[in-house]
Amino acid sequence: MTPERRPYRRESEETRREALIGAALDIVATEGPAQATVRAIADRAGVTPGLIRHYFTSKEELVRTAYLTMMDRMTADSRRGLDAADAPVDPAARLALFVANSLRAPVVDPQRLGLWAAFIQRIRHESEMRDIHRHTYHRYRSILEDLIRALALPGFDDRRCREAAITCNAVIDGLWMESSALPEEFSGETGAVRIGVSAVGALLGLDLAAALPPEIPGDTE
Amino acid sequence: MTPERRPYRRESEETRREALIGAALDIVATEGPAQATVRAIADRAGVTPGLIRHYFTSKEELVRTAYLTMMDRMTADSRRGLDAADAPVDPAARLALFVANSLRAPVVDPQRLGLWAAFIQRIRHESEMRDIHRHTYHRYRSILEDLIRALALPGFDDRRCREAAITCNAVIDGLWMESSALPEEFSGETGAVRIGVSAVGALLGLDLAAALPPEIPGDTE
DNA sequence: AGCGCAATTACACAACTGTATAACAGGCCG
DNA sequence: CGGCCTGTTATACAGTTGTGTAATTGCGCT
Structure with missing residues (x-):
């Protein structure tokens, strides 16, 4: 036996x-x-x-690796459709697409918010975590900055583009957070995508909503 | 013995x-x-x-009560100086003050971010936590909406005021989060207060920075 | 086919968790 | 000043945690 x-x-x-x-x-x-x-x-x-x-070597290390993986996914999901062969060429359309991607599934998602919050929690005490966060934040913001610069807006020198990127990043982050936390309040007319795209447009002084490429329904690979 | x-x-x-x-x-x-x-x-x-x-009745209940207390403090700290006898009467100054308060100490603080993240973590599974969050979010946003309505901006009907409040709330939340997570990146010229006040101004189409009352240095009670 | 190594399992362990319950004592009321 | 209510401490307990270590077995190798 x-x-x-x-x-x-x-x-x-x-x-x-x-x-x-x-x-x-x-x-x-x-x-x-x-x-x-x-x-x-x-x-x-x-x-x-x-x-x-x-x-x-420890559970701690596994968790750290997992968070890094998650942050990579977040940025990649926001870029979706920007590097494809049929990607939009109009700078405004590209920016609008990036903003919209950041404000809908799978980026907007209660589970991801929970994951992200658990991650943020560890930033203060673990320097490796802080480094991951800083790196991720800058990478995202610099994508935004490049998209804004490509608009070639009158009066937007490097300094102004950078500040605009910080501001747009903030409004996107805030909407991402709030719509992930209370999904039922950001549906329909008050959708995070619509509000976010028009807010970024307002901050830059152009009509981004008109430039947003239509969403392809079944385009989840 | x-x-x-x-x-x-x-x-x-x-x-x-x-x-x-x-x-x-x-x-x-x-x-x-x-x-x-x-x-x-x-x-x-x-x-x-x-x-x-x-x-x-349980440790859980203590923690829940603690979070509610924290959220109350956050909102109260953001309102600081708005209800005092010598509070500004100019609507633009009042809005600017509220935004600025939300983007500096003690509201902006790495520890509070950690606290807040730990709290957000729980809203998905504990309905009491979700209720606290929803309540806090709406309370804050409605303060913002009232301050915006008081500006009596041309073309800002109720619907537009509400949407503006959502947007301004998002940009404030985003900046709060980012400056709390990476304080060293939001000091001096790139201070969260300056960026936040001018962003809210840009979204509403007015110069809020000029309306912001000067900070009284030692005014921490 | 079968040897041998390392990927994987199994088990043990001490530390720590939240909770339940009983014993104690501070300080208000008489 | 003394009794007694109850705020507070003390202790016990079963469950869970991360980790260390030894036993096993899948499978690539010759």
């Missing part, structure tokens, strides 16, 4: 790391960071808890 | 509740929610852990 031992498959390091990171993000997003225990993460990833310490 | 028992003083319910709430906020703000255990909270409040369950 030998005690049964769970059967398993050997996987590559990359596969296992990705599975563990994905499981960690999943749990933090859906159930909060307090529920993201080594046992819960391992369980969701389909392995036993001990394996986490085989691929990461 | 009687085992020594810790001496204590009896206090009013209000005193004890405030002490416990304050201790909880303190610890969540400085060390994160994971460190806010019943033992740590009781310790900081100068009592023993059991007392928490004497004033709150």
Whole structure:
């Protein structure tokens, strides 16, 4: 009567790391960071808890890696459609698309807000986290700044473009936050996309809403 | 050889509740929610852990009460100087003051951001938290809306005032968040107050910076 | 086919968590 | 000044946490 031992498959390091990171993000997003225990993460990833310490020196390191992955996804999702072959060439359309992407799914999402909040929480005490945040913030803002500069608006020198990017970034972040926290209040006529696009337009003195390319409904890859 | 028992003083319910709430906020703000255990909270409040369950039905309830207290403070700090006897009467000055207050200490503060993030984390799963959040958001936004309506701007009907409030709220929230997370990047010329006041002005089409009452340096009560 | 290594599991452990309950004592009322 | 209510402390407890370590077994290698 030998005690049964769970059967398993050997996987590559990359596969296992990705599975563990994905499981960690999943749990933090859906159930909060307090529920993201080594046992819960391992369980969701389909392995036993001990394996986490085989691929990461500590649970802490796994979580950190997971957050970096999330931030990369956020920026990539906001850029969607800007680098494609059929990407809009009109600078105003490009800016409008970027703003709109930032203010709808999958970027706007209660789960992502929770994930992001859990991440922000750690910024003050862990310098690696602060570095990740600073890097992500600057990368996003600089995309915005480039899009604004491409508009070649009269009177917008480098300094003014930079300040406009800071301001537009703020209004986008605020709307992202609020519409993710209270989705039911930002639907229909008060949609975050509409408000955000027209707000950025107002800040730059142009009609961005008219430039926004129509959304392609089933365009989720 | 009687085992020594810790001496204590009896206090009013209000005193004890405030002490416990304050201790909880303190610890969540400085060390994160994971460190806010019943033992740590009781310790900081100068009592023993059991007392928490004497004033709150659970640790959960204490934390919830603490968050509500925090949100009240945030709004109150932003209103500072608006209700005083020597408050500005010019509507533009009042709006500018409110915006500026929201974007400097003590409202802008890394610890408050941490506190706020820990709070936001919980709104998805705990309906009481979501209610607190919704209530706080609407209260703040409606202050903003009233200040905007008082400007009596041409063409700003109720609907437009409401949408302007949503937008201004977003830009303030975004700047608050970013300057709290990366304080060193929002000092001097790129100060959050300056950018925020001029952004709100731009969104409403008026020069708010000129209307902003000068800051009284030592005015922290 | 089967050896050997390392990926994976299994188990143990001490620290810590929130909560329940009983014993104690501070200080108001008589 | 003494009793007694209740605010407060003390202690116990079961559950959970991250981590360390030894045993197993999948599977690439020759």
